[in-house]
Amino acid sequence: MFESYTIKDIAKALGLSTSTVSRALNGSYEIGAETKKLVLEYAEKVNYRPNPIALSLKEQKSHSIGVVVCEVANDYFSQAINGIESIAYNRGYHVIITQTHESFDRETANVQHLLSRHVDGLLVSLSAETADTSQYKYLHEKGFPIVFFDRVAPDINTHKIIANNFKGSFDATELLIKEGFTKIAHLTSSSNLVISRERFDGFKAALDKYSLHFKPGYLKYCNHGGMIQDEVEFAVKELLNMDERPDAVFIGSDRLTISCMHILKKMGMKVPEDIAIVGFTNSDATELFDPPLTVVRQPAFQIGQMATEMLIKTIESKWPVEEFTTEQVETELIPRSSSQKPL
Amino acid sequence: MFESYTIKDIAKALGLSTSTVSRALNGSYEIGAETKKLVLEYAEKVNYRPNPIALSLKEQKSHSIGVVVCEVANDYFSQAINGIESIAYNRGYHVIITQTHESFDRETANVQHLLSRHVDGLLVSLSAETADTSQYKYLHEKGFPIVFFDRVAPDINTHKIIANNFKGSFDATELLIKEGFTKIAHLTSSSNLVISRERFDGFKAALDKYSLHFKPGYLKYCNHGGMIQDEVEFAVKELLNMDERPDAVFIGSDRLTISCMHILKKMGMKVPEDIAIVGFTNSDATELFDPPLTVVRQPAFQIGQMATEMLIKTIESKWPVEEFTTEQVETELIPRSSSQKPL
DNA sequence: TTGAAAGCGCTAACAA
DNA sequence: TTGTTAGCGCTTTCAA
Secondary structure, eight states, rough: OOOOOEEEEEEEEHHHHHHHHHHHHHHHHSHHHHHHHHHHHHHHHHTOOOOOOHHHHHHHSSSSSEEEOOSSSSSHHHHHHHHHHHHHHHOOEEEEEEETOOHHHHHHHHHHHHHHTTTSEEEOOOTTOOHHHHHHHHHHHHHHHHESSSSSSOOOOOOEEEEHHHHHHHHHHHHHHHHOOOOOEEEEEEEOOOHHHHHHHHHHHHHHHOOOOOOOOGGGEEEETSSSSSHHHHHHHHHHSSSSOOOOEOOHHHHHHHHHHHHHHHTTTTHHHHEEEEEEOOTTGGGBBBBOOOOEEEOOOHHHHHHHHHHHHHOOOSSSOOOOOOEEOOEEOOOOOOOOOOO | OOOOOOOHHHHHHHHHHHHHHHHTTTTTTOOOHHHHHHHHHHHHHTTTOOOOHHHHHTTTOOOOEEEEEOOSSSHHHHHHHHHHHHHHHHHTTTEEEETTOOOOOHHHHHHHHHTTTTTEEEEOOOOTTOOOOOHHHHHHHHTOEEESSSSSOOTOOSSSEEEEEHHHHHHHHHHHHTTTTOOOEEEEETTTTTHHHHHHHHHHHHHHHHTTOOOGGGGOOTTTTTTEEEEEEHHHHHHSTTTTTSEEEOOOHHHHHHHHHHHHHHHTTTTTTEEEEEOOOOOOOGGSSSSSEEEEOOOOOHHHHHHHHHHHHHHSSSSOOOOOOEEEOOOOEEGGGGGGGOO
16 A cells, blocks of 8 residues: 555654644644744655545545446547546546446446445436436435536426537538428437437427428437447338438437448448438547538537536535526537438 | 435434444444344435445545546547446446546646545556656555556556557558558557557568568657647658658557548548558447548457456455566457558 | 444644 | 644444
8 A cells, every 4th residue: 555644744753733734734824934834844845645535534525526427438428528527637626437328227326326435516417218317306405516417307406508409400400401301300319318309309490490391200219328229220220111211310419320320331321312411429530431421519528617617616615506507508510411412 | 415324323323332333234243133133224224325435544445546548538548448437336446537638747647646535556558748657666666556558667567458469550561461552651659658669560570571661751650649630640741742652551549540531531632542541449430431441449348347357456455466467458450441452 | 242442634623 | 823632434452
């Protein structure tokens, strides 16, 4: 084990009491300038580092924040985590990341685990399976700091930060319509998720604006968020086997977009000739795809940063926080060939 | 703050002493069956969770492991972290992730930060900039558990886990040679990294086997690991502007592979017509590229798992660990069109 | 079989 | 200005 100096060691070495040393180290007023200098210099010399565990025990705070996401190996989330980490690091918090793999049970277990670790707050993006948010509601009512990002809980009035999913979807769908596509399907994540609802609404609104009839069969949910490959494949095939096969599909999630492209490729379908594609994704490799993919991109890094700032502010608030805000950030539509109407 | 029951609460409620409760909870022998049952039932009822911070303070262990990687938003590392998390979670450790962004200074700060947090051990993959590994050497000599993965420190005799970079590179290069390419360049990460050396050696060995002359100008290092876009662009352009322009390039890292593809696309170069490509990358979207990319893939998830298992074993060893192993895992070459000789 | 008490590193109320 | 002491939650020796 790697050990370091304690306040006690310093006290002993200098012939002082631990409280004096503590005071010197913490820049208290009630301390002699001489003593203070002495302690500080010695502490510097032996490279003294306060033991955060002891501090945590004392202060009843762990200086850590728990993160609940479906997966790290997902461009959106890895970028968001990057943002989370950048803020937390500077503010002296450490970040404990847990993955749900889109399972509600795993999510519950993770939250329990994080609580038992006494995290000071939670940054959560719900799993695709999660329909029941009562555990969060309970915590929130007890005054425990929680910030939701991306996949938020609709029925909990706490801080939230989300992309403008409606507009992102509207714009993407409108792009397809303006290109001349009329039979536009929508492949999306779990119907449990608010983002799925919002993205559908944006999609539907664009259809309505151009008086295109919405065909219920053109809407496909993947309730496991695409974690089960068969689920996506089944949905895509159903779409392609319809009597009136869609000529374009707007996809509502990162994982689904990439999965769908794999499936289409495997089936030998040509994009955009056989079917045009626009999808939500934060992968920066989509420009290199065949064809280059038209995407809706979210500012994941900033979302992570904002969520973390909000959370830390809530954690450190002297007063119980009663006012909660929902921040919305804009998405970016990047038009490329996958959404172009073939001549 | 969200609070939970303590051993003291239970003791008070049951009219017992804290030590008795502690014994009951820990399945000690020296306890009456009745009392034990009573305590256990009550603990269950109130959903008692031991305070890990108090435990850490007592045991002088934090039950956390520190991870040092260059970036989370990188397919190789996000997959490795996934593996790390999967093991750590089950073994009751939590994982603190830090990112170096390929900077040595940031790496040093991260290690200090992790140590001040009293992590029980370190899982590290060096930054591209890191030439000086003395901080690790110092810790290792003090008996502090460290496991290196992927980007290992050559001069420290501790546990390491790496891919068979030599063979991965040899196979990739051989594939290009067998296809008929003769002017093969090598674009790789920092010359500080052992993996760069190993990958170069594999590359060179394949050249030698087929009696192809190695042209020093065909070797390009990116000492910032591709974090600086200009650095990659400069290297690629130099390669393309050579009198005897290479007809293929073997790329030694994930980030570089994707960057290089972006640059070639921007320059309007055709792959593999103008230049063929094989690259190390763990992205699962490369199949969708134009053209589909021939890649060397590492079992990142397993590497993360193995490294974590080794680390936890070292941490929990009763005896000072003296024997260190270097585990090697095989890479996978996935041939696709980017390495095919045009007819 | 159970309880009292000390101690892990630190802070802070209280005393001097 | 400095020291003494208690206490954060828990384990563990020692005593009963």
